[in-house]
Amino acid sequence: MLIKAHALAVVVIGVLLGQACGDSSASAPTPSQSAPKRLLIVTTTTGFRHSSIPIAESVLTRLADDSGVFAASFCRTTSDVAQLLSAAGLATIDGVFFANTTGNLGIPDLAAFLSWIRAGHPFIGTHSATDTYHDSPEYLEMIGAEFATHGNQTTVDIRIDDRGHPATSPLPSPFRIFDEIYEFRSNPRGRVTVLVSLDRHPDDGHPEAGQPGDFPLAWHRQYGSGRVFYTALGHREEVWNDTRFQQHLLGAIRWAFGL
Numbered sequence: 001m002l003i004k005a006h007a008l009a010v011v012v013i014g015v016l017l018g019q020a021c022g023d024s025s026a027s028a029p030t031p032s033q034s035a036p037k038r039l040l041i042v043t044t045t046t047g048f049r050h051s052s053i054p055i056a057e058s059v060l061t062r063l064a065d066d067s068g069v070f071a072a073s074f075c076r077t078t079s080d081v082a083q084l085l086s087a088a089g090l091a092t093i094d095g096v097f098f099a100n101t102t103g104n105l106g107i108p109d110l111a112a113f114l115s116w117i118r119a120g121h122p123f124i125g126t127h128s129a130t131d132t133y134h135d136s137p138e139y140l141e142m143i144g145a146e147f148a149t150h151g152n153q154t155t156v157d158i159r160i161d162d163r164g165h166p167a168t169s170p171l172p173s174p175f176r177i178f179d180e181i182y183e184f185r186s187n188p189r190g191r192v193t194v195l196v197s198l199d200r201h202p203d204d205g206h207p208e209a210g211q212p213g214d215f216p217l218a219w220h221r222q223y224g225s226g227r228v229f230y231t232a233l234g235h236r237e238e239v240w241n242d243t244r245f246q247q248h249l250l251g252a253i254r255w256a257f258g259l
């Protein structure tokens with residue numbers, strides 16, 4: 001007996017997403033065509049100052065120019081902080097990027113600054129952004145952890161915890177890199193969404209080197225209506241010049257602005 005095969009017709013329905021219909025000559029802008037987000041790069045330090053800061057500034061400037069996603073401006077000194085992170089200054093930008101800041105920066109009204117983030121403005125931090133404002137539990141809660149210590153610079157094989165995020169999707173797995181590896185006063189996992197981590201203590205000269213553990217190195221969190229991203233990498237100039245780290249940051253910036 002012959003079995004008659006039935007053809008299965010698959011109908012694909014294309015849905016056109018709402019295009020504005022007023023002016024037919026103007027198409028809806030794509031993110032790359034819309035105005036770049038105004039991102040203030042803060043490199044102010046009142047504690048240790050990383051020699052990688054000038055490299056960080058030039059890398060972020062080039063990422064801004066090449067991507068068109070954001071326009072970079074800079075806040076370098078404590079007098080810049082007093083002006084640019086005041087209520088009047090914050091009204092002129094869309095987000096902040098703390099690139100290897102250290103210490104108490106002297107933000108005129110830190111509570112107002114944190115409220116500004118909660119109101120929907122992105123905060124992105126690298127490396128010693130967690131070695132910043134040790135005297136403010138509110139700042140440390142926002143960023144997710146407080147820097148505690150580091151050992152010798154070392155090569156690590158970073159595990160990708162969440163590959164579905166724009167900050168991690170460009171990264172190889174494992175992500176092998178040589179940098180200064182931070183440890184934090186408490187493990188932020190549970191308070192934040194961990195993106196990458198180590199599954200053993202870094203081989204940095206510490207007695208526990210190589211022992212199994214959980215050492216988050218980058219994460220994100222929702223903070224009110226604001227998006228917060230932090231990566232512990234970024235001590236060394238070579239890391240800032242590493243295109244993989246640059247893609248990690250650009251993905252984070254796109255995500256933080258919802259692009």
Ligand SMILES: [Zn+2]
Pocket residue numbers: 050127128180234235
């Ligand atoms: Zn460092």
